[in-house]
Amino acid sequence: MALRKILTYPEPVLRQQAKKVEVFDEELKQLATDMGETMYDAPGVGLAANQVGVLKRVVVVDISKNDEAKEFITLVNPVISNGEGCVAGEEGCLSVVEYEAKVKRFQKIHVTAQDLDGKPLDFDAEDRFARIIQHEVDHLHGKLFIDHLSALKRNLYKKKLKKLLKSRV
Numbered sequence: 014m015a016l017r018k019i020l021t022y023p024e025p026v027l028r029q030q031a032k033k034v035e036v037f038d039e040e041l042k043q044l045a046t047d048m049g050e051t052m053y054d055a056p057g058v059g060l061a062a063n064q065v066g067v068l069k070r071v072v073v074v075d076i077s078k079n080d081e082a083k084e085f086i087t088l089v090n091p092v093i094s095n096g097e098g099c100v101a102g103e104e105g106c107l108s109v110v111e112y113e114a115k116v117k118r119f120q121k122i123h124v125t126a127q128d129l130d131g132k133p134l135d136f137d138a139e140d141r142f143a144r145i146i147q148h149e150v151d152h153l154h155g156k157l158f159i160d161h162l163s164a165l166k167r168n169l170y171k172k173k174l175k176k177l178l179k180s181r182v
């Protein structure tokens with residue numbers, strides 16, 4: 014097990030399309046284990062492979078019922094369909110430092126994916142779970158939650174980030 018470095022905006026790999034996973038081997042399992050560990054260390058509730066510099070269609074999503082027993086699922090090659098409803102909710106991202114904003118997402122989605130052995134997964138997700146999956150699947154397409162905001166808000170964030178990066182030098 015190992016922690017991986019979480020890359021942050023404007024790192025180019027966050028803007029790239031992740032590729033479909035075809036090989037379900039030990040390397041893939043190790044990636045998922047590391048991603049889970051890295052997510053909880055951050056701490057966060059979801060992580061996509063792009064964020065650790067790996068362009069594979071893999072995301073991990075927290076499904077813990079409580080703080081004592083941390084539990085996550087790995088979705089390989091996830092696809093979202095049948096979005097229903099629309100809810101605005103606060104989001105942040107481990108790759109978008111020091112920023113949170115309200116983002117509109119489907120309230121309910123259908124998800125097809127594969128597990129780490131390549132077996133098909135097929136389920137509905139709602140509310141918080143659905144929001145995290147939508148956020149993480151966006152990452153696989155090179156999309157960040159700030160892309161859902163108005164140009165005005167996004168530019169404000171870019172300015173804020175510039176200042177922040179300058180102050181760290």
Ligand code: NI
Pocket residue numbers: 105106107108148149152
């Ligand atoms: Ni994110």
